Amino acid sequence: MTQEQWTAVDHYFTDLLVPPDPALDAALQTSAAAGLPPHNVSPNQGKLLLLLAQIQGARTILEIGTLGGYSTIWLARALPSDRRLITLEVDPKHAEIARVNIAHAGLSDIVDLRLGQALSTLPQIAAEGHTFDLIFIDADKPNNPDYFTWALKLSRSGSLIIADNVVRNGAVVDSSSSDPSVQGVRRFNELLASEPRVNATAIQTVGSKGYDGFAIAIVTTDQ
């Protein structure tokens, strides 16, 4: 199996199931033109996020790691118009592009983008008394263990926690890896395993973004 095949199959499913969308397509184009890294979820993964948020009946969503707002737009579209998605981004250039893309998608009233280190903005969000029905962790991987701790604090019984990039081309099984992202993801996975307040699994994925995967956990107790 090759990257070429994975990409062809992703295109096959995307052509069938993910129709062209002016706002989403523009978000990718604007992000690429501005030189943002191509680290957005793929179209069929974005639609999976939308479906998970809809299955969850999510009314409040937290995203850690906005980039150009591509996954943000997918997730925000699952929300009723009177509800909120808070998304956290440290890079002012990424945030600026994301604001343009989110506005172009007509979602500025739903999306609350907070600029800053997530480990600084998360305590503020907790102090404001928010809880979230769905939390998507997709920022700097070395901080994943801390993001999981915050996600739990900001959850209620039944909240869904989803983390992107937990396989990292298979490197996740290398316990002696010197890559801080691999170690962050491994520690995160171990926390999922040992935390009695969540029930979790993880899935490997291949596709246009290569070989990676996501973890998904449901919070089973009120915090």
Ligand code: SAH
């Ligand atoms: N969720 C996006 C992709 C996010 S890429 C999508 O699928 O479309 C990861 C993002 O996390 C980058 O924009 C990066 O700048 C941001 N990031 C990295 N470290 C961060 C931190 N400490 N706090 C907040 N955001 C951070």
Ligand code: DHB
């Ligand atoms: C990287 C980060 C991501 O969130 C992603 O989906 C793909 C790649 C990265 O930092 O390399």
Ligand code: MG
């Ligand atoms: Mg990611």
